[in-house]
Amino acid sequence: MTISKNLKEKIIIIAENDEHLADEISSQLNKQGFSNIRIADDGSKVYEILRPFYNDIEQVGLVVVNEELPQCQVMEMCLAFNNDSSVIPFIILNPTKDYSSELEKSDLTSKGLLHYMPLPINYSEFFSIINFQLIIKHEYFLRHKQEERLINELAERKVIDAKMKYLVVHDELTNLLNRRNFEREVRLILNRNNQQQKNGALLFIDIDRFCLVNELEGFEVGDRLLVTVVSIIRKLIAKSDLFARIGSDEFCLFIKNKTADEVKKFAEKIRKAVYEYRFCTGDVCYSISISVGISGLSTATIVYHPNELISRARHACNMAKDNGRNLVWEYNEQDSSVRERRRDIYWVPLIKKALLNDSFFLVFQPIVNLFSGEVSHYEVLIRMRGDDNEVISPVEFIPVAERMGLIHSIDLWVVESAITFLAKLPTEKSNISLSINLSSVAFQDASLLPTIKEKLELTWVDAKRIAFEITETAAVGNFEKTRDMITKIRALGCKFSLDDFGAGFCSFNYLKTFPVDYVKIDAQFIRDLINNPTDQILVKSMTELVANLGKKTIAEYVDTPEAIEKLREIGVNLGQGYIFGKPEMHLLPNEYIVIPDLMQQKKAEQDVMNTIKMLT
Template identity: 55%
Template sequence: MLSSLQKQKKIIVADADPASRIETIESLQARGFNNLAVAADGDQIHEILRAYQHEPELLGVIIIDEKLPRCQIEKLSQFLPHEDDGIFLPFIVLVNEQSESKTLALGGKCQFYELVSPYLATELLMLVEFLLVLKDERFLRYKQREELISQLAARKLLNAKLEYLVVHDDLTGLLNRRNLEQHLYMELHEHAKFRQNGVLLFIDLDRFGLINDLEGFAAADRLLVEVVAVIKRAIQAKGLFARVGSDELCLYLENSTLDNAMVIAERICKRLDEFRFTIDNACYHITASIGIASLKSSRIVKYPGELISRAHQACSIAKNKGRNRVWLYCEDDQAFKERQRDIHWMSLIRDALLNDRFFLVFQPVVGLSDGEISHYEVLIRMRGSDQHVIDPGEFIPVAERMGLIYSIDAWVVDKAIDFLASLPQELSHVKLAINLSCMAFQDDSIAAFIQHKLDTSWIGGDRLTFEITETAAVGNFEQTLSMINQIRALGCQIALDDFGAGFCSFNYLKIFPVEYVKIDGQFIQNLANDETDQILVRSMQQIARKLGKKTIAEYVECPRTIKILKEIGINYGQGHIFGKPHEQLSSRSAFRKHALTKSRCVS
C-alpha cells in the first residue's frame, strides 16, 4: 500500500501511441496517481526534467516508449542524476517484444525495466507501485549510508580532537601538564645519559584572581590567551611551553644555561610589565612572578614533578618577595630553607589537629592590689611525636603563613569553652582570656561560632575575654572594630594585647572598645633597671585609666617589678612569679593561697 507522499511523486508518461498514452494516464489516475506529466517526444521529456533539476527527489517514474521520437533513452539516462547521487529514477521502457540485448544496452547509471506490449494495465500499475517503493527504500539506504559516513567522519574528527586535547590545553593551545611531564621524562633520561642541561621556568600571573572576580571568567580567559601571545613573542618559539594551572605556565628550555634562562625570564617579565589588558573602560596592568629550576643541581632530579615543584617553590618565593620578579631555586638559599621548614611544620600541624596533639595550658592573671587571681590566660601547646611539648612560637607563625590558623583559632575557642563547661560548681567563677589571631578578626564566622558554643554549653559570655594584638587590630581597622563589637555583644570582653609595641597605640586606644590593655612584655622585662621603660609604662597606665580601661603587665618575673607596677597603678600582673602555664586548675582556695604567697613580695 503506497503512502500519499509516494503517490505525489511526478510520473512522466512518454508513450508514442496517443491511444495507449491516454489509456495509461486514465489507469494511473484511477489508482490515485494525479501528479502526471505527458511527453510526446524526447524534447518534451527534457523540458519536464529541467524543472526538477534542483529537486530530483520529487520525480517518481518515467514510463517511456522505446520508439519515442527525438529520444535516445541511453543518452537521456546519462543526463539524469543516478543512484550514486542518492537519486534512484527508474525507467519503464515499453517495447513491442522482449530483447535481452536491448536491456543490457540500456543498463548504466539508471535502472530500466521493460514492459512488453501488449500489456495489461494492472501489470503497469503493479510495476509503477513496486518501483516507487523500491525508489524510497534505495533512497533511505542511501541516506543511512551517508549518515554513517558522516558519523564516521565526525568520530574521526572527534578522536583527532580528543587526541589533541590529551596533550594540549583547550583554551591556549599550549601543551598540558601531562604532555610536559612526558617530555621532561625524556629530558631527564637525556640528561642522565649525556649530561645535557635543561632549565624550567614556572610563570605565575600576579593577582590573576582579582581580574577573574572583577570581570568574570570569559574576560579572564581572554586575558590568559593574550598573555600567552605576549610570552610567545618574547621567547621567540624557544622551548616547550605548557599550561599547568589556571594561571600557571611552564617553559622548559632544552640544553640551556641558567644565564640564558634568566635573560629569557627577565624579558618575559618586562614584556608583561609593558602589556596592558583592556576590557570595556577598564585597563589592567599585568605582571608575573617566575621561578627557575635547573637540572644541574647538587641533588639529582629524578622525576618531572620534582623539577616542576622546585620551579614552583622559587616562584612562590618570588611572589613573597614582592611579585613581578624572577627567583632562582637554590637549596642553600635561606628563603628555601624557611619554606621547607613551613612545609614540614604544616604536616605536623595538620596531624596535631587530626590526632588531638594540641592541648591547653592556663596562666593566672593576678590583681596587684590584692593578690587575687582575676582570670586565666589560655595558651596552646603541641605534643610532638616523642611527647615533648612544643611552644606556640614554633608553629603559630607557620599556621598563619600557610592558612591553618583559622582551624587553630576554632580549636582553641571550642576547647576553652568546653573546659569552662566541665568545671565543677565551686569553680564557676573561673574566667578565661583567649588569644585570637589577627586572621580571626577578619573572619565573620568566628563570632557566630563563639555564640553557638556559648549557647550550647550554657556558659556566660562574661567569663570570656578575647585578646587581639595591637598590630593586628590596626591592620584592618574597620573589620576589626566590627568584629570586636560583635564579640562584645555576646557579653564577652576584649583585651588589646602587646600594647605599645606598634607605637601607634594611643591613637587607636580611644577608638577600640576594649576592657583590658596588656602592656607589651618588652617594657616590663627590664622595668626595674630601665627608667625609660618606667616612664613609658606610667604614661600607658595613665592614658588607659583616663579611658576607663584596666591594665595588665606581661612577663612579670621579680618582686621588684611588682612593687614598681603597683606604684605606677597597673591593675594586673602576669608572669612566672604568679604561676607558670599549667594544664590543670585547682580549687579557689588553692588559687588564693598560691596568689597570696607569691604576692608577699608586693608588701
Template identity: 40%
Template structure:
C-alpha cells in the same frame, strides 16, 4: 461499483487494518498510508482509474500518480529534495516503449535516495511468462502484477510494497542515526584526547604534558650532558583583574598572555599553562645565563602588553622563577616544578615583575621548605585532635587572688611533648591555615569555660586571637553560637589581639571588635608599647585592657627607664578607663614593683605556670 470491486474493497479494508496493527512497532514510525505516494509509469492511462478506485475504497485518496515513461526520470528528480524522494512505490509496465522495469531498476541503483523504492513490474499474462522475471525483496524488482488484474490481490500487494518501503526508510534512518552517533563519538574521543594534553582556554599544553616533557628532558640531559631550564610564570595581580572584570574577561586576558608567551618562545620549547594564572616554559639544551636572559626578555615583553577589558586597559606583568636541570641530577619532574615554583614565589616577595634563579642554599628557600614540613603536621593536628590548650593564671594584684586565666594553644609532637606556638602559628599564617586554628582555639576555650562547676562561674578566661583572626567574617557568628550552646556569660571572656595586628587594618579591626563587644565579650590589647604608634590608636580602639609588652617588665626592677615607661602607660590606661596587665613576672620583687606602679594584673611563672587544668580547686 462492480461486485468484484466491492469484494476487493472489503478485503482491502480488512487488510489495511491488519497491516496497521503489525506496524505498531516501537522501533518503526507508524505507517501513514495517506502520506505515501505510488508512481504508475506507463504509456497508457487505462489502468490508473481501476487502481485509484481500489485505493479510494479504503480511504487512500490522492495516493496514486501517473507518469508516462519518457518523463519518469524527470519526475523522480523533481521529487527528490534533501536526499529524500517523495515517491514510495513505482509500478512500471514491461511493454513501456522507452523504460522497462529492469532498466528503471538499474537507474534507481545509481542514486542512493532512490535505491529503496520498491519496483512492481506490470506485464500481460498472455505475452509474458512469470518465470522469466526476477523477484527479489532485497533490492531487485519486488513484485510482478499480471494483467488482467485480480482485484482481490492488487491492494494487499500494494500495501506490502508500501510496507517494504517504510521498513527500508526506517532502516536507512536508523543507519543514518547510527552513523551520526559514531561521528559524534569519534569527535568526542578526539576532543578528549586533545584535552588530555592541552589547556582548553589557551590551547597550550597542560601540566600533564609538561611532566611528561620534563621526564624526557631529564633523560636527555643525563645522556648528553647538556643543561635544560624550567621557567615558572605567575601573573601579578591577576586575581584582582579577574574579580573586577569577571571570569570571561579573565579568560580573554589569559589568552592574550598565552599568545605573547608563544610568540617569544622557540617552536621547539614546551610552553604550558599549568594553573589559573601560572605558565611554564621548558627550554632544552641551554645554559644558565641564556635562560636568565630569556626569562628577562619574556618578562619585558609581558610588561609591554596592554589588554583592554570593558573599556579599561590593564598592564600585565609576571614574576618568573627559573631552575636549571643538571646532567648529574636524579630529581623527578615534580621536584623541578617545585623548585621553579619556589623561585617564582621568592620573585613575588621581591617586589613582583622580577626574575629569580632557584638556589637551594638561600634562606628563603630554606624557610619555604621549613613551612612545607609543618603544613602536613598542622593539618593532621586539626583533623586528629592534635592541639591542646594550657591555662596560665592571671593574678589580680589589688584583690590578691586568681580569678582569670589565659588560654594558650600547643601542638602535640610525635614523642608526646608539646610544641610552642611560635613556629606553627607563623607557618599557619603564611599558608592560610590560621583561621582553622583560631576557630578551634575559640571553640575549645569557651567549651572549657562552660564545663566548670557552677560554683566556679566567677572564673574568667583570656583567649588569644591571631593577627589574621579578624579576616574571618564568620568569627562573630561562631562566637555567638558557642555562647548560646555553652550558656557561658560573655562577660567572662576577654579576647587578646596584638597591637601590631590591631593597627595593621585599624578600621576593620575596630569594627570587628565592636561587633564582638556587642555580644558582651571584652578585649585586651596584647604587647602594648611595642610599636611606635601605640598611643596614636589607643584613644579610638575599643579595648578594655592593655597588656604591657614583656620587654618593659623583665628588667623593670633594675631599670628605672622601664619603671617610668610602665608608670606612664598605667596612668594613660587609667585616664582612658582601661585596666593593665603585666606579663613575664618571674619573681616577687617584680610583682611588688608592679603593685607600687598601679598595675592591675600580673602574669608569669612566679604567679603560675601553664597547666592543662582550668581553675584547679
C-alpha cells in the same frame, strides 16, 4: 504493488466516528492481510492509541482519519507526528477544507506521507495508497537509522580525535607543548642529565596581572594577549628548547646546555622583550610584564622528577611577584621562604592529624591583681601533644596554621574547649574566669560569633566569665571589621583584652574608640623595666592613658619582685608571669582539662601575697 508480511503487521488506526464505515474499512483491510487494526471514534482516542508507542513509533503503520472526526484538528495531528524523529503517513477521508497554507510549513504531500481520499472509498486505489505509504515509511525509517549511526560514529571519532590532540599533540590555543608532553620530555632530559651532568634550567613564566585584561577586555582579548606573549618569546628561544603552556597564563621553558649566568641573562632578555612591547586593543594599550622563576639543574640536591623542577621554578616566580613583579628570580634552597615552605609541608599533616585526633590541649596561666594578690582570671593557651607524648609549643605550629588556612579551625577548637572547660567545673569553682588567646585573624572569621553564641547557649556558661585577647597589630590592621565583630561579641556579655599594646604605637589613636576591657602592655617594655628609665616613662604613660579611658592594664612577663614593686608604683592593675605561675594543665579522671587544684592555687596566691607584703 505487494508488501511484506512484516509491514502488514504494523498498526493501522482507523479514526472514524461512523461505526458502519469503520467496520467496513476494517473488514476490507483484514481481507488484504492487515491484522493489527485499531479503531478510534474521536481525536483523543487516536492520541490514546499512539501514546504507548511514542518511543517506538516504528510499530505504527499509518492513520486513516475522517476530516470530520470529533475532537480532532486533522492537519495539526499530521504535522505533530511527522518530524525529524518520527514518520506516520496519513490518509484523510472526505476532504473538504483547503490545507494549502498549513502545508506550506511541511512537504508531507510531496514525500508521499499525506493522501486525500473522497467518499465513498475506492478500495482498489485505497490499498495501493496504503501499500505505497507503508513502503515509504519503512524507507524513511531505514535512512533515519543509517543517519543516526553515522552521526554517532562521527561524534565518537571527533571525541577521540580531540582527546588525541590534547594528550598527544599541543596546546590548542598557542600550539605549545601541553603539560603532559612537557613533563615527559623533561623527565628524559633529567635522566640523561643525572648521568652526564649537563647544564640546563627551567624557567617558569607568569604574565603579571593577566586576570585584569581578562576582566576588562574579555576572554577573546586575553587569548590574543597569550598568543602575543608566546610569539615574543618564541623569537628568542632555540629550536631545541622546550616551551609549554601549563596553565591559563603560566608557561614553562626548559633551556638546555647553558650555565647559570647564561640562563639568568637569557631570562632577563625575555623579560625585557615582553616589557618593551605594547599590547593594544581598540583605543587602549597595555604595558605588559612577566615574572620569571629559574630552577637550575646544577644544584646540591639532584632533581629526579619534572614536577619537582616545576615546583621550584614556580616558587621562585612567586618570590618575583612578591617582590614587585616584572622580575627574574632564582630558586635558592637557603632562602627563608624555601625553608618556610618545607616547614609548612612538614607541619600541615601534623596539624590536621591533631585536629582529627583531638591532640591539642589547653594550659592556663594566672593573671594576678598586683595590689591584692588575688587571681583575677586565667589566660588560656594552646599546646599540641606529639606522637611521643611530647608537648609542642604553639610557636612551632601556629605560624604554619596561619599561612596554610588551618588557623580558623584551631581558633574555633580553642573557643569551644575553653567554654566546655568552664561548664565542667564544679559549682565551688564558678568564680573562675578565662581569657582566651586567639590568633591574629580570628576576628575576621564570620563563624566565630555564631560559634561563641551557640556554645554559651548550650553550656549555660555566664559570658562574663570569658574574655578574648586580640593583638594590637590585628586590631589596627583591619580596625573597622574587627571593632564590629568585638562589639557583637561583647553584646553577648564577653570581655576583651588588647594584647601587645604599645608594640606599634599607632594604636593610641584607636584605643579611645576600641571596645576592650583590659590592655596588656607589651613584654618589651616590662623585661628591663627596672633598669630602663625610658621603659618606665612609656609604661607610666600607657597606664595613665588606659586608666583615663576606664580600662585596666595588665603587665606581661613579670618575673621578679622588683618588677612587681615598680609596676605597683606606676599603677599597673594586673600582672602575668612565671613569678605568679607557669601555664599548667591538670587532667581529672573524666579527662576534662582544668586548672590546678584550688588548695594548691591558694598556696600560690599566699606566696604572692607574702612577696607583695615584704615589698610594701
